[in-house]
Amino acid sequence: MKEGAAAKAEELGIKLQTYAGKQDGDADTQIAAIESCIASGAKGILLTPNDSSALVPIIETARQNGLLTIMLDTPLDPADAADATDNFKAGELIGQWAAAKMGDAAADARIALLNLNAQEITVDYMRNQGFLTGFGIDTKDPTDIGDEDDPRIVGNEVTNANEEGGRSGMESLLQINPDINLVYTINEPTAAGAYEALKAAGKEKDVIVVSIDGGCPGVANVKDGVIAATSMQFPLLMAAKGIEAIKAYAETGAKPETSPGLDFFDTGVELVTDEPMEGLPSIDSAQGLEKCWG
Amino acid sequence: MTETVQPVLSARNLVKKYGRVVAIDHADFDLLPGEILGVIGDNGAGKSSLIKALSGAIRIDSGDIALEGRPVSFASPIEARQSGIETVYQTLALSPALSICENMFLGREIYSDNIFGRLFHQLDRNRMTVIAREKLAELGLLTIQNIQQPVETLSGGQRQGVAVARAAAFGSKVIILDEPTAALGVKESRKVLDLILEVRARGVPIVLISHKMPHVFEICDRIHVHRLGKRAAVVKPGEISMSDAVAIMTGALQVPAA
Amino acid sequence: MEKTLATPFADHDPPSEEEDVQFAVFTEERQGLLTRVQHFLPVFPTAVPLIVLILSLAGFGLFAGKGFFSAYNMSLIVQQVSIIGVLAAAQSLIILTAGIDLSVAATMVLCSAVAGQLSVKLGLSLIIGLPLSFAAGAGIGWLNGFLITRVKLPAFIATLGTWNIFYALNLYLSGAQSIRGSDIDTAAPILKFFGRSVSLFGTQITYGSFLLVIVFGILWYALNKTAWGRHVYAVGDDKEAAELAGIPTDRVLMSVYVVAGLICALAGWSAIGRIGAVSPTSFYEGNLQSITAAVIGGISLFGGRGSILGPLLGALIVGVFQSGLRIGGVDVLWQFFAIGWLIIFAVAIDQWIRKFSA
Numbered sequence: 001m002k003e004g005a006a007a008k009a010e011e012l013g014i015k016l017q018t019y020a021g022k023q024d025g026d027a028d029t030q031i032a033a034i035e036s037c038i039a040s041g042a043k044g045i046l047l048t049p050n051d052s053s054a055l056v057p058i059i060e061t062a063r064q065n066g067l068l069t070i071m072l073d074t075p076l077d078p079a080d081a082a083d084a085t086d087n088f089k090a091g092e093l094i095g096q097w098a099a100a101k102m103g104d105a106a107a108d109a110r111i112a113l114l115n116l117n118a119q120e121i122t123v124d125y126m127r128n129q130g131f132l133t134g135f136g137i138d139t140k141d142p143t144d145i146g147d148e149d150d151p152r153i154v155g156n157e158v159t160n161a162n163e164e165g166g167r168s169g170m171e172s173l174l175q176i177n178p179d180i181n182l183v184y185t186i187n188e189p190t191a192a193g194a195y196e197a198l199k200a201a202g203k204e205k206d207v208i209v210v211s212i213d214g215g216c217p218g219v220a221n222v223k224d225g226v227i228a229a230t231s232m233q234f235p236l237l238m239a240a241k242g243i244e245a246i247k248a249y250a251e252t253g254a255k256p257e258t259s260p261g262l263d264f265f266d267t268g269v270e271l272v273t274d275e276p277m278e279g280l281p282s283i284d285s286a287q288g289l290e291k292c293w294g
Numbered sequence: 295m296t297e298t299v300q301p302v303l304s305a306r307n308l309v310k311k312y313g314r315v316v317a318i319d320h321a322d323f324d325l326l327p328g329e330i331l332g333v334i335g336d337n338g339a340g341k342s343s344l345i346k347a348l349s350g351a352i353r354i355d356s357g358d359i360a361l362e363g364r365p366v367s368f369a370s371p372i373e374a375r376q377s378g379i380e381t382v383y384q385t386l387a388l389s390p391a392l393s394i395c396e397n398m399f400l401g402r403e404i405y406s407d408n409i410f411g412r413l414f415h416q417l418d419r420n421r422m423t424v425i426a427r428e429k430l431a432e433l434g435l436l437t438i439q440n441i442q443q444p445v446e447t448l449s450g451g452q453r454q455g456v457a458v459a460r461a462a463a464f465g466s467k468v469i470i471l472d473e474p475t476a477a478l479g480v481k482e483s484r485k486v487l488d489l490i491l492e493v494r495a496r497g498v499p500i501v502l503i504s505h506k507m508p509h510v511f512e513i514c515d516r517i518h519v520h521r522l523g524k525r526a527a528v529v530k531p532g533e534i535s536m537s538d539a540v541a542i543m544t545g546a547l548q549v550p551a552a
Numbered sequence: 553m554e555k556t557l558a559t560p561f562a563d564h565d566p567p568s569e570e571e572d573v574q575f576a577v578f579t580e581e582r583q584g585l586l587t588r589v590q591h592f593l594p595v596f597p598t599a600v601p602l603i604v605l606i607l608s609l610a611g612f613g614l615f616a617g618k619g620f621f622s623a624y625n626m627s628l629i630v631q632q633v634s635i636i637g638v639l640a641a642a643q644s645l646i647i648l649t650a651g652i653d654l655s656v657a658a659t660m661v662l663c664s665a666v667a668g669q670l671s672v673k674l675g676l677s678l679i680i681g682l683p684l685s686f687a688a689g690a691g692i693g694w695l696n697g698f699l700i701t702r703v704k705l706p707a708f709i710a711t712l713g714t715w716n717i718f719y720a721l722n723l724y725l726s727g728a729q730s731i732r733g734s735d736i737d738t739a740a741p742i743l744k745f746f747g748r749s750v751s752l753f754g755t756q757i758t759y760g761s762f763l764l765v766i767v768f769g770i771l772w773y774a775l776n777k778t779a780w781g782r783h784v785y786a787v788g789d790d791k792e793a794a795e796l797a798g799i800p801t802d803r804v805l806m807s808v809y810v811v812a813g814l815i816c817a818l819a820g821w822s823a824i825g826r827i828g829a830v831s832p833t834s835f836y837e838g839n840l841q842s843i844t845a846a847v848i849g850g851i852s853l854f855g856g857r858g859s860i861l862g863p864l865l866g867a868l869i870v871g872v873f874q875s876g877l878r879i880g881g882v883d884v885l886w887q888f889f890a891i892g893w894l895i896i897f898a899v900a901i902d903q904w905i906r907k908f909s910a
Contacts, residue, residue: 118884146883158884163730163827164834168632172878175619175628189730189831196733196828200749200756217732224734294729372798387796389786391856396782401798403779415779 001072004236004293005046008243016243017042027051031058037067044068044246046239049076052122068249070242070256073235074122075264081245081256082264083238087126087212088133090231090269091184093280094210095134097229098182100277101208105181106135112173112183113145113156114166114190120145124186127212128156131184154180159190166193174201185211188218188230195226214272216292222272223285229273232283236293237267300363302327302499303348303379303468308357310343317343318354319523325468330490330500332510335520336543342472344520345503349381349470350374362467378467382474386457390446395419395426397445398460429463430455433492451482455489462493469493470501475509487513507536519543597858600902601849601865604894608869612876620879623755633845633871634760635660635823639838640845640863641767642815647846648775649788649808650855651707655696656816657838658718661831663689664820665722668731668830671740678740686817692718693813697806715839722832731830747825760822767815768864775860784808789856844891845870848898869894 002018009016017040019033027050035058037045044067049055052074059069060078071082099106113131116124120143129139132148140147146156154177159165166185173180174197183198185191191211198204211218214232221227245256259266270291271282283291303325310318317340325331335341346352348359350368359366361377368374371381388397399422405411406418426441435455445453454474461469471490475483483506491513494500504510510517511531519527519542527542541547613620639656646653663685671681692714699710736743746760775781783804786794795801824830847853848869849862873894877887 118888155881157878160833160836162833162836163829163831164635164823167827168874171628171632172875175625175875175879176881189829189833192730192733192829193827193831193834196747196826199828215729217730220732221734224732226732226734294727371796375798381796383796385793385796387793389789389793389797389856391789392782392786397797400782400786400794403782405779410777414774414777416777417779417782 001048001235001239001293005239005243007236008240012243012247014243014247027054030055034058034062038062038065042067043250044070044242046070046072046242046246047076047079048073050121051119052076068246068255070245071264072238072242073233074126076122081258083241083245083256083267084264085233085235085238085267085269086262087123087233088130090212090233091127091130091132092134093130093231093269093271094184094212094229095131095136097134097271097273097277097280097282098131098184098208098210099135100280101228101275102182109135109152109182110177110180111135111153112170112180112194113153114159114169114173114183114185114194115145115156116161116186117158127186128184131210159186159193161187161190163189163193163196166190166195167197168193170194170197171200174198174203178203181207183207183209185209187211187213188215188221188227191218191227191230192221195221214270214288214292215294216289217294219272219285219288219292222274222288225274228275229271229282232270232272232288232291234267234269234291234293241265241267299326301325301360303359303361303501305344305348305359306357308344308347308359309355310347310352311355316523318347318357320357321520321524323348323518323525324528325499325501326516328494328497328499329515330494330502330513332514332517333501333503333520334505334507334510334517334539334543339520339543340523341503341520343523345381345470345472345501348374348501349379351381375466379470380461380464380466380468381470382454382457382461382472384472384476386453388445388453388457391444393444394430394441394448394456395423397456398422398426398429398463400460402464425463430459432496433459433462433489435459435489449482451478451485454478454482454486458486458489458493462496462498466498468501469498470503472503473505474502475504475506483509507540511536511539521545597850598861598865600898600905601862601869604848604898604901605865605869605872608872608876612872612880616876616879620876623753625875625879627753627755627757627761629868629871629875630761630764631758631826632875633867634758634764635819635826635835636838636841636845636870637764637864637867638767638815638819638822639842640849640867641771641860642812642819643839643842644846644849644851644858644860644863645771645775645784645808645815646707646812647788647843647851647853648784648855648858648860649805650791651700651788651805651808652711652843652853653696653707653809653812654711654839655692655715655718656812656842657835658715658722659689659692659813659816660820660823660838661835662692662718662722662725662820663817664824664830665725665832667740667743667821668736668824669725671743672731672735672830675739678742681740682742682821685820686814689813689815689817689820690810691813692816693810694806696813697809700809701802701805726830726832728832730832733828736824736828736830743821743830744825744828746822747828758825760825763818763822764864767818768861771860780804780807785856787856841870844895848895850898850902866898869898 006016030050049071056078062069069079071079073084075082075084102109115128125143125145128145129142132139137150155173157169157172159169183194185194188211191209195209198207208228211227211230218230222230248254258264272288273282274284276282301324305323308318308321321344333341347354350371350373404418404422406416410416474486514531517529642656643653666688667681667685670676670684671678696711696714699705700707746763749756749758783799786799787801787804791801845866846863849866851858851862873890
């Protein structure tokens with residue numbers, strides 16, 4: 001995402017300052033970074049909000065100080081605009097794909113859900129609940145992971161969105177039910193870790209692993225059959241759009257537009273799989289590798 | 295009579311300055327074979343600087359130190375120790391969690407006589423135990439309990455005993471004891487004094503720095519009185535009263551050269 | 553000096569057969585059961601973590617059901633703690649010298665990134681990649697040791713600094729992207745060596761699990777049977793005393809940090825096998841987890857006390873808790889809650905025993 005912003009900023013002659021939180025869910029670092037931006041007289045902020053509610057006050061402050069605030073990845077209410085991907089949609093796509101792939105067997109699927117962390121931040125529940133919705137499971141509270149009572153769900157585990165967590169989480173869920181046949185993962189490194197656990201248990205051939213992100217290693221894993229389907233998002237595009245919007249705002253004062261029917265500009269999501277399902281538009285991994293990021 | 299004997303450890307014209315403060319001011323020092331030499335002096339007289347200079351803990355600015363007649367200079371206490379000057383510090387330098395045996399051999403462990411000993415410095419615990427026991431027995435310290443028990447389980451006097459035994463055990467030429475009875479009660483002090491006499495009986499000369507006049511007068515052969523950074527006098531306990539010695543220490547009494 | 557008030561917890565040799573009668577003149581008094589326990593336990597410094605491990609195994613066996621005790625699950629727990637366990641070995645070595653190393657996990661991840669980038673991305677031969685990752689581990693340990701012994705920084709501060717530095721270098725080297733398992737398989741399959749397994753007791757045991765045991769075995773030997781080991785304890789116990797006793801304390805510290813760095817590199821190699829990829833984002837909390845294992849295992853943060861086998865048990869206890877709670881379907885936040893109490897409980901018992909054992 002940083003790379004996309006950097007490339008666009010250079011092209012447009014805009015000075016870009018980047019900050020990063022250390023971990024997913026680290027709102028404190030982001031608040032400090034926004035404060036620095038306000039203090040240094042920035043024109044606008046692109047932010048991938050880590051913890052939605054905790055960031056609301058500081059974003060309001062930034063707006064009052066005349067900064068254009070654009071959310072990336074996840075929309076957030078007080079911000080001027082968002083170039084986001086619809087994480088719910090991304091989840092929904094792989095959910096629909098998995099349901100189509102399993103066909104009648106979807107009725108007695110045994111599903112493992114590998115999520116982000118105990119904080120259940122926005123991106124975490126959006127993807128998870130999107131997946132369940134796409135698969136046809138009643139999610140109850142759409143902001144709460146794990147309140148579902150559908151017997152097809154074996155369990156939820158947190159993974160910190162990395163390989164290590166993916167593997168340990170998968171191992172635990174396999175112990176609860178060794179017959180798991182569908183695995184949702186918060187992102188592709190998690191999927192790679194989960195696959196290792198399945199392989200160690202000799203089950204990698206019988207289990208469908210789906211994921212979200214569209215990073216190049218992830219798409220390559222689709223090609224290798226590690227991941228059956230992934231929802232590709234376009235963080236580079238989000239960032240580039242955001243830079244353009246801030247430039248326009250600085251020059252003309254114009255606020256960015258949103259996609260029709262949404263309160264943010266949707267940079268889109270594409271399903272990447274080598275087993276296309278009818279009624280679900282998708283690209284194959286070879287095409288995916290041309291569009292992937294990172 | 296003393297002039298005919300070569301001192302084990304001697305120093306001439308030692309000088310040590312810290313900025314403008316003169317800690318050692320052309321001090322002399324002589325330790326004769328087989329004796330217990332007391333070193334007394336008022337607080338700030340510079341006796342601890344003198345002892346540190348002799349044990350390698352500080353480097354002198356000028357002057358000469360000789361061990362058994364040969365000039366020496368020490369860059370560290372470890373060098374002094376390697377030359378045969380063992381110092382038992384007031385803090386004892388024992389490792390509380392390690393056992394009596396391990397403390398006795400700390401820094402000079404005996405390695406197994408096999409490939410593991412040569413490659414990995416594997417310890418020969420059996421031999422170390424035997425030797426430690428032997429050394430403690432020689433000094434009459436067998437009442438100290440199990441030598442595998444940690445030093446921190448010992449009383450203050452017992453710890454002092456372990457430290458002295460360690461100093462005496464390894465063929466040292468000189469043992470310097472810094473305030474060995476300062477922290478001890480009457481009974482334990484008694485034991486430590488007996489131990490010091492025992493060490494002398496084995497032929498090792500001892501430098502005893504102490505504030506406790508009765509102890510110094512009881513066991514020392516000669517007493518080095520330090521005042522204003524130099525040796526003010528050397529006296530013999532039988533020839534001078536305790537109060538006169540204190541008078542020399544404080545400058546109330548002038549003495550002709552010893 | 554206040555250390556001398558604390559009570560012993562060093563490794564004792566079991567009373568040897570040549571125990572001389574005149575040395576041991578303990579008078580046998582009538583003692584209550586608790587007092588006896590208090591006197592018994594310090595002789596076996598790993599008794600507390602061992603008892604906690606057995607109790608937690610029994611407890612979770614009841615709580616989580618029969619599957620918990622299967623050979624498969626037992627081997628899985630060992631696998632799951634194999635990386636953190638090896639890190640805990642490095643951490644404990646440093647804590648024994650009264651230091652602490654906040655950079656162990658970052659060092660490990662950086663070393664695995666070095667191995668991965670060189671031999672997979674740059675396509676260099678493994679003869680260069682792996683040795684260089686170990687060289688990086690040793691160099692990092694040397695840097696920590698240098699900052700602590702020469703620049704005289706407290707270990708906490710030095711490694712707080714290097715932790716951040718290595719974290720940044722790791723992200724720079726890897727571009728925040730994982731190296732995929734199948735790329736490793738093609739370019740340098742040996743990097744996944746510790747992920748291989750053998751069939752034993754009716755289950756799969758990974759080489760990484762053996763590595764865990766071997767690392768602790770070697771450290772146990774080095775710490776208890778060699779002069780170096782005794783010096784490590786002496787330095788951690790009372791550095792000044794050790795120095796005066798003639799131990800080159802700075803050299804000992806330096807060697808400890810370099811060895812710890814090498815162990816971290818080994819953990820990094822093993823981690824590639826465990827997670828099947830070179831991952832820059834995994835093990836972010838590894839340093840705290842390694843400290844947790846060390847502390848539960850009875851290693852005193854003040855240095856010089858504790859058996860190196862304790863942290864192995866400590867890591868296993870944490871693994872048993874996590875596995876048990878997960879299989880029991882307990883929400884993840886209660887796992888944190890339980891581990892928190894576990895730390896407090898284990899260390900409190902330890903303190904209680906030491907209080908009267910002097």
